[in-house]
Amino acid sequence: MQKQNVPLNAIFPGDVRQLLAKLPDGCVDLIVSSPPYNLGKEYEAKRALQVYLEEQTDVLRECARILAPQGAIFWQVGSFADAGSLIPLDIRFFPILESFGLIPRNRIAWARQHGLHASRKFSCRYETILWFTKGDEYLFDLDPIRVPQKYQNKTFHRGDKHGELSCNPAGKNPGDIWLFRNVKHNHEEQTVHPCQFPEDLIARIVLSTTREGQVVFDPYMGTGTVAVVARDHKRHFMGAELDAGYHSVALRRLKGEPDERGYFPNLKTLRDWCERKGKPVEKYRFDVQVGDKPTNRSASKIYPEGHHLEELARRLEYEEAAFAADVRGDERPVDEGMNGKRKKPEERTLFSE
Numbered sequence: 585m586q587k588q589n590v591p592l593n594a595i596f597p598g599d600v601r602q603l604l605a606k607l608p609d610g611c612v613d614l615i616v617s618s619p620p621y622n623l624g625k626e627y628e629a630k631r632a633l634q635v636y637l638e639e640q641t642d643v644l645r646e647c648a649r650i651l652a653p654q655g656a657i658f659w660q661v662g663s664f665a666d667a668g669s670l671i672p673l674d675i676r677f678f679p680i681l682e683s684f685g686l687i688p689r690n691r692i693a694w695a696r697q698h699g700l701h702a703s704r705k706f707s708c709r710y711e712t713i714l715w716f717t718k719g720d721e722y723l724f725d726l727d728p729i730r731v732p733q734k735y736q737n738k739t740f741h742r743g744d745k746h747g748e749l750s751c752n753p754a755g756k757n758p759g760d761i762w763l764f765r766n767v768k769h770n771h772e773e774q775t776v777h778p779c780q781f782p783e784d785l786i787a788r789i790v791l792s793t794t795r796e797g798q799v800v801f802d803p804y805m806g807t808g809t810v811a812v813v814a815r816d817h818k819r820h821f822m823g824a825e826l827d828a829g830y831h832s833v834a835l836r837r838l839k840g841e842p843d844e845r846g847y848f849p850n851l852k853t854l855r856d857w858c859e860r861k862g863k864p865v866e867k868y869r870f871d872v873q874v875g876d877k878p879t880n881r882s883a884s885k886i887y888p889e890g891h892h893l894e895e896l897a898r899r900l901e902y903e904e905a906a907f908a909a910d911v912r913g914d915e916r917p918v919d920e921g922m923n924g925k926r927k928k929p930e931e932r933t934l935f936s937e
């Protein structure tokens with residue numbers, strides 16, 4: 585792969601098209617991004633869908649060009665809403681990616697249990713991540729991203745393997761429905777950006793599709809989640825961010841130190857630094873802090889994806905029981921929430937915490 589003249593471990597402060605024009609063919613191993621959705625968010629001007637897609641086509645053509653032969657692209661999008669209609673953007677992006685000879689591997693649903701409640705349609709509870717590869721020789725390393733088996737200790741009941749574990753004790757493939765919590769208030773990674781990636785979602789992609797020392801590119805870096813995760817997992821990063829404010833937050837996140845006012849870009853960076861340096865968290869602040877003092881990590885509720893999957897499974901179980909009660913004409917069972925259903929650690933089989 586050609587790595588000369590490539591600005592590794594840097595975020596270009598400007599339009600990604602200027603950066604792409606300077607990059608040689610095949611210089612990145614993974615592209616992972618969430619482009620502007622054309623929703624008129626504070627960082628984007630809303631344009632006609634066709635104009636938006638033409639611009640995205642130009643960027644994706646260049647992305648396909650700079651991707652190494654064994655490389656992969658993950659494109660995360662939601663929907664385009666206009667005058668009450670809703671167009672899932674991945675449907676429009678799919679043929680664009682195919683038109684550059686890229687090969688589809690997965691369409692991942694990133695589901696959320698919370699969000700705005702719609703009144704004239706079903707509430708939107710997922711976005712998608714399209715995974716395409718440049719060729720048929722591509723990396724997919726399952727081992728670093730396995731999740732616990734549903735029945736971790738299940739054994740064969742008969743035959744030659746009687747008594748042996750019937751499933752891989754290292755865990756299973758996470759599947760294509762992901763439940764990482766999105767980065768909203770109370771999430772320790774939240775910065776001033778309204779649409780950040782959660783780091784654990786990006787880590788799953790980076791760890792399964794790249795090796796140490798390879799290059800991860802995000803054309804729309806925002807506040808630098810992809811850069812932080814790539815760096816933390818010993819990969820190189822590269823990308824662009826048009827907005828000077830978000831660009832400077834991304835650099836502060838990467839630096840991981842308090843600024844001259846004693847502020848951090850988010851609570852996670854603050855906690856990490858205080859833990860490393862043995863400093864008290866109460867002495868520092870972070871950009872989106874609401875209360876008087878930041879809390880210690882031990883006092884916060886930070887759940888892995890498995891928690892949210894368990895929560896979803898429990899909720900569906902409850903809805904089924906409530907529906908069955910309605911059909912029978914019985915009183916509905918009480919929804920005890922996650923607390924009522926909490927098991928002792930040794931009883932947990934579905935997901936570890």
Ligand SMILES: C[S@@+](CC[C@H](N)C(=O)[O-])C[C@H]1O[C@@H](n2cnc3c(N)ncnc32)[C@H](O)[C@@H]1O
Pocket residue numbers: 598599600601617618619620621627628777779780781782803804805806807808809810824825826827830
């Ligand atoms: C959905 S956000 C990405 C957020 C990012 N994934 C994160 O975790 O912070 C899209 C970002 O693209 C930036 N952007 C929009 N047009 C751009 C362009 N032409 N070149 C570079 N960045 C651009 C916006 O300022 C915005 O921060």
